[in-house]
Amino acid sequence: MDKKIKMLVIPSDHTGVGKFRSVDPHVYIAEHYKDEFDIDIMYMNDLPMDKLESFFSQYDLIHIHKQLDKELKLMNLIKFLGIPVIVDVDDYYYLGHDHPMSISAKLEHWSEPIIKHLKMADYISTTTNIFAKEIKRLNKNVLIFSNAINPNEKQFTVTKTKSDKLRVGLICGSSHLHDIELLEGIAETARPDTNVQLVLCGFDIKGTTTIYN
Numbered sequence: 001m002d003k004k005i006k007m008l009v010i011p012s013d014h015t016g017v018g019k020f021r022s023v024d025p026h027v028y029i030a031e032h033y034k035d036e037f038d039i040d041i042m043y044m045n046d047l048p049m050d051k052l053e054s055f056f057s058q059y060d061l062i063h064i065h066k067q068l069d070k071e072l073k074l075m076n077l078i079k080f081l082g083i084p085v086i087v088d089v090d091d092y093y094y095l096g097h098d099h100p101m102s103i104s105a106k107l108e109h110w111s112e113p114i115i116k117h118l119k120m121a122d123y124i125s126t127t128t129n130i131f132a133k134e135i136k137r138l139n140k141n142v143l144i145f146s147n148a149i150n151p152n153e154k155q156f157t158v159t160k161t162k163s164d165k166l167r168v169g170l171i172c173g174s175s176h177l178h179d180i181e182l183l184e185g186i187a188e189t190a191r192p193d194t195n196v197q198l199v200l201c202g203f204d205i206k207g208t209t210t211i212y213n
Helices: 017-032 051-056 073-080 100-109 111-120 129-135 174-183
Strands: 003-011 037-041 061-065 086-090 125-126 143-144 165-171 195-201
Touching: 003 017, 017 037, 017 061, 051 073, 073 086, 073 111, 086 111, 111 165, 125 129, 129 143
Parallel strands: 003 037, 003 061, 061 086, 086 125, 125 143, 165 195
Antiparallel strands: none
């Protein structure tokens, strides 16, 4: 039997992209391809900073999302050790002017370490053909993977209710205010005899509520 690929996954967070781009897909791989892969999932705060070289050296492949430290110390060490790195990115590194953090991002040069990580990556995974085309300006080795959505999870199960309503649902966060504004007048575009219901979920303009009901 060939040697299993020992892989380290470093998610960016515990929810959102951390779940759908790092944790869930690799948990699936670990469960369904355990004869081929030996996968560890570890967050940045849990890395043994006092012995990183020996720690990283045990792995054949490392997967991260977007970036590690801004100074690229970890990425430089990983590359020095000759370990292939997959960098996943699902958001454009330049925030649009309508993003609530665009001013901070520009002043603090948030895009710079992300771009450097992408250039140093052996492979990049992303969400769409459109974004892949843009990323290829930095690195030609781009692969497209959809978010790892488990349709059996409660949040994705649909209870069908018979109704004459045309329902439009949108789940979003505070950075999606501009997207919501684009929906203005959507009800008026439907046929006059159509009963329209628009449901907005997850938007908190004050940024204080993360989970409700």
